[in-house]
Amino acid sequence: MLLEARLLATVSRLAGPVRGSGVVLISVFGAWSVNSPLGWSLLAFVALTSLADFRVPRIALPVAFVRVVVLSVLLGGAEQWTLTVLTTTLITWQWQWPLRATVPLSAVLIALQVAVAGPGVLVRAVLEPVLARVAYELLRRSSRRVDSLRSQAASQQRAAAVALERGRQEREFLALLHDTAAATFLMAAHDGDPSAVAVQARRDLVALAERDNAQGTVDLAAALTVVARDSAVTVQVRAEPAPVPAAVALAFVRAVGELLTNVARHSGTAAASLTVARAGRGVVVAVEDDGCGFVLASVPEHRRGLRGSVLERLRTAGGSVSIDSAPSRGTTARLVWPADD
Numbered sequence: 119m120l121l122e123a124r125l126l127a128t129v130s131r132l133a134g135p136v137r138g139s140g141v142v143l144i145s146v147f148g149a150w151s152v153n154s155p156l157g158w159s160l161l162a163f164v165a166l167t168s169l170a171d172f173r174v175p176r177i178a179l180p181v182a183f184v185r186v187v188v189l190s191v192l193l194g195g196a197e198q199w200t201l202t203v204l205t206t207t208l209i210t211w212q213w214q215w216p217l218r219a220t221v222p223l224s225a226v227l228i229a230l231q232v233a234v235a236g237p238g239v240l241v242r243a244v245l246e247p248v249l250a251r252v253a254y255e256l257l258r259r260s261s262r263r264v265d266s267l268r269s270q271a272a273s274q275q276r277a278a279a280v281a282l283e284r285g286r287q288e289r290e291f292l293a294l295l296h297d298t299a300a301a302t303f304l305m306a307a308h309d310g311d312p313s314a315v316a317v318q319a320r321r322d323l324v325a326l327a328e329r330d331n332a333q334g335t336v337d338l339a340a341a342l343t344v345v346a347r348d349s350a351v352t353v354q355v356r357a358e359p360a361p362v363p364a365a366v367a368l369a370f371v372r373a374v375g376e377l378l379t380n381v382a383r384h385s386g387t388a389a390a391s392l393t394v395a396r397a398g399r400g401v402v403v404a405v406e407d408d409g410c411g412f413v414l415a416s417v418p419e420h421r422r423g424l425r426g427s428v429l430e431r432l433r434t435a436g437g438s439v440s441i442d443s444a445p446s447r448g449t450t451a452r453l454v455w456p457a458d459d
Contacts, residue, residue, distance in 0.1 A: 138171030148199030385409025
């Protein structure tokens with residue numbers, strides 16, 4: 119309840135100075151209207167006791183109580199001075215102390231004022247403090263409502279962020295499954311060599327076990343050189359050292375692996391080239407082949423390889439992918455990751 123706490127603390131802190139300033143100003147006019155040694159003496163007394171309102175809040179309540187009692191007893195019929203100081207005191211009490219303290223003291227002061235000045239003062243002496251308390255409570259409830267709305271908005275934002283991150287992780291996992299388990303199942307379904315299938319399955323288990331544990335920095339050139347060496351096609355590699363965060367390197371490794379797999383499966387050629395180059399603090403990777411090519415827009419939506427394993431994976435890592443391909447003129451995939459400034 120941050121706003122409510124700040125608001126109540128501010129109101130409580132200002133109540134004393136407002137009361138002290140108010141009773142002194144009222145007493146100046148009161149002493150002027152009375153124009154007697156008693157009046158000026160009471161003005162000095164009020165000014166002296168108002169120091170507690172400014173300087174010593176912990177004793178301001180009993181001091182204010184005594185001040186009103188003294189004015190009521192000594193002024194007698196000069197009820198306007200006393201009544202105004204009384205109502206100012208009772209109003210500011212509502213902003214500073216709880217009802218269990220102010221109600222009994224207020225009742226004593228009002229009864230004393232009625233006894234001194236008559237029942238005519240009763241309406242004003244009761245109504246003004248009640249209205250002040252109502253206004254205080256309305257302000258308090260409004261600030262509490264604002265705090266509640268803020269809390270709900272923050273909770274909704276956190277939930278949205280969690281859902282977004284969960285969705286990103288699910289997409290990453292689906293892409294990882296495509297690159298690992300799905301490829302291994304396909305190998306097994308096409309009567310692949312059992313030993314090769316077993317080796318690939320072990321690699322898949324390692325990749326799935328290491329998911330979400332990518333930390334530190336990796337030389338992307340070295341990592342992609344290994345990917346090219348293990349590819350089913352002959353890959354000509356031109357690479358320069360390019361250190362990137364491990365999570366980014368993992369995205370590139372999976373994406374380039376998928377691109378080379380697509381070359382082997384669909385391009386009709388057994389050769390490709392891989393280029394890794396620094397671009398400032400970022401990196402640019404290009405995978406090229408001179409195969410049959412394809413039309414990107416014609417790739418079915420349910421095919422997760424290109425979209426999930428390449429496009430979405432690089433986008434999730436903060437990079438981008440552009441693919442230039444057309445029938446009979448090969449394919450060039452350009453993967454870019456700009457380092458954070």
